[in-house]
Amino acid sequence: MSDLTEQWCERVRAAAAAGTALQIRGGGTKDFYGRIPVGELFDTLGHTGVVNYEPTELVVTVRAGTPLAELEALLATNGQMLAFEPPHFGAGATVGGCVAAGLAGPRRLAAGGVRDFVLGVKIIDGRGEALSFGGQVMKNVAGYDVSRAIAGSLGTLGLITEVSLKVLPRPVAEVTLRFEIEEQDALNRLNDWGGQPLPISGSTWRDGVLHLRLSGAEAAVRAAKQRLGGEVLDDVAGAAFWQAIREQQDGFFAPEAGEVLWRLSLPSSAAPVKLSGQQLIEWGGALRWLRSSLPADAIRERAAALGGHATAFRGFDRAGDVFHPLSAPLRAIHCRLKQAFDPAGIFNPGRFYNGI
Structure with a gap:
């Protein structure tokens, strides 16, 4: 095990003082997700190790650079698993990257998403301060649930150093x-x-x-x-x-030239999408994957009409709007969160939206 927290705090403080953007990266297996990563590479792979694991309590605490496969192997020896089935998308996937990306697999339908299993996190904010939120028990509800905000934030709010996750028994x-x-x-x-x-x-x-x-x-x-x-x-x-x-190893998930793979999040009872292209439906109808060459505006307009939103997942011009455009109130909330956690704007700038 290795704890690099203090070294990382010093580096973040120096970057904030100099206004140097940092591209936070673990195994790089999800580099394709979101807008184009920019900034000086900040490698998290050296910060590894299981800090605490209590199989009888169904809780594990692990450092962010720990390989995801290593954690899952440890859980399997005790007949347990990460119930949200995080995709790896490559052998180098890390626990920190899994939480930062916030992506879940087929079992999301029944078990819930990544943020439902994050009990606590330790992060380094944009000022270079080490902060702790949540804990290692389910009944930890005092104050704002920052742990859930960190899950799926793509490293834009803080540098994850440690995560406590709820685990579940593997099905018989x-x-x-x-x-x-x-x-x-x-x-x-x-x-x-x-x-x-x-x-x-x-x-x-x-x-x-x-x-x-x-x-x-x-x-x-x-x-x-x-x-x-x-x-x-x-x-x-x-x-x-x-x-x-x-793991999106099925050929459907590899868009051909001129196509984009879209991820549509909709109410499960929403009507068929009825857009040209190929489709794959997951999560009881709540997740609709669409391979299509249609313009982005047409796809987003249809997703919104069905009560959801659309994300360009693969094959898109990543300099543009990858995620569904925000309304003015939601954009204001995003900006305030970014300002609160990363006032100098050094962490993965623009990974979600241009200017944030």
Whole structure:
């Protein structure tokens, strides 16, 4: 283990005094996400180690540069997991990068997102001060929940040094079902099933085929499988399918020339997107992936009309608006948060929005 907190504080103080932008980077596996990274490279890989792990308490505290695969391997030895299934997108993924990106995999449907599992964080703010928020227990609600604001902030608010995460037991049983069904019928069924006590832990629809994952106690999974029907995939094929979705190894996620891969966050009950291009639907209808060559304005207008927003995920001109444009009030909130945590504006400037 190595603790570089004090060294990092000194470097951040020097950067703030000089007005030097810092590009915070762990394993670099999510460099593609967001607007173009700028600034002097700040490598977090040397700050590693598990600080505390209490399997019986379902809590682990780990330094930001720790490899994500290393943490997941440790949890697996105790039959536990990060329930939000964070994608790695490469062997170098770190815990800090996982939290900063705020991306979750198929199990987000049932378990929740990254910020739902962050109990506490330690960061270095833009003044070079080491700060601690939250803790290592669930009942820690005093004051503003900064830990949740840090999750998904892409390093724009502070340099993450340490994270405390809630973990969960791995499911005893798991099975994948396959159904041939059209989009609207799939959305209807997913929303209907979502309101029932079914152990659904993942759903993916594409090209007239719905895959559904059931996870939990053997009796619950067996009963749900008998009730829902469908074709049962063998364990190896099922695990490979969900791994390909989680890590975006499926060919769908590689846009061709002229295409952009869009991530549309919508109400699960929203109508079909009905835009030209290829589509893959996750999270019971709440996450719609779209590969399309349509103009950004057309896609964002349709997403907004359906009650959601659209993010350009891959294949986009990253000098432009990658994330859905903010309303004036929301932009003001973003600016105030940035000013409070990073007054000199040195951390990953412009990674979310130009000028922030």
